[in-house]
Amino acid sequence: MQSPEVPILVKRLPHGEDLPLPAYATEGAAGMDVVAAEDVMLAPGMRHAVATGLSVAIPHGYEIQVRPRSGLAFKYGVTVPNTPGTIDSDYRGELKVLLINHGPETFAIRRGDRVAQLVVAPVTRGTWLEVGELDETARGEGGFGSTGGLAALPG
Numbered sequence: 001m002q003s004p005e006v007p008i009l010v011k012r013l014p015h016g017e018d019l020p021l022p023a024y025a026t027e028g029a030a031g032m033d034v035v036a037a038e039d040v041m042l043a044p045g046m047r048h049a050v051a052t053g054l055s056v057a058i059p060h061g062y063e064i065q066v067r068p069r070s071g072l073a074f075k076y077g078v079t080v081p082n083t084p085g086t087i088d089s090d091y092r093g094e095l096k097v098l099l100i101n102h103g104p105e106t107f108a109i110r111r112g113d114r115v116a117q118l119v120v121a122p123v124t125r126g127t128w129l130e131v132g133e134l135d136e137t138a139r140g141e142g143g144f145g146s147t148g149g150l151a152a153l154p155g
């Protein structure tokens with residue numbers, strides 16, 4: 001089955017003019033890999049908002065989520081601290097990829113490297129209905145491990 005496609009307006013900024021647009025690496029990929037538009041030396045523990053050289057206009061009712069690439073996280077400890085980053089449909093500034101280096105070594109980002117992936121997603125907005133009492137449930141106020149630890153559930 002074909003996935004629905006959402007057209008997104010994209011503008012290349014001067015420092016991103018020669019770079020490829022974010023692209024799906026395979027037919028079934030959920031995210032488009034996005035490349036860095038700058039060189040960055042990311043020392044251990046440091047963060048950086050990596051330029052992509054792109055600004056976008058996402059249709060109303062959609063967002064773009066900026067997610068880490070698992071390969072960078074697993075091999076180097078380099079990930080997105082605000083994952084999933086949110087690109088609002090009304091944002092017209094440069095799309096940036098926030099990265100943090102949790103690894104022990106400086107991570108060199110070269111212009112053109114695929115640093116994260118962009119997932120286009122529908123947005124569901126809520127409205128508040130204020131009440132005095134909420135309905136009772138079996139869970140109630142239990143949370144944060146209330147159902148037990150890592151072992152399988154009994155039975």
Ligand SMILES: O=c1ccn([C@H]2C[C@H](O)[C@@H](COP(=O)(O)OP(=O)(O)OP(=O)(O)O)O2)c(=O)[nH]1
Pocket residue numbers: 066082085086087088089091094095096097098
């Ligand atoms: O990884 C990200 C996250 C955000 N943004 C841009 C697009 C987004 O629409 C805007 C605001 O993001 P967010 O709402 O997460 O940040 P905030 O700290 O709440 O800032 P603001 O007060 O501007 O909403 O910043 C990025 O370019 N990359």
Ligand SMILES: [Mg+2]
Pocket residue numbers: none
């Ligand atoms: Mg915000």
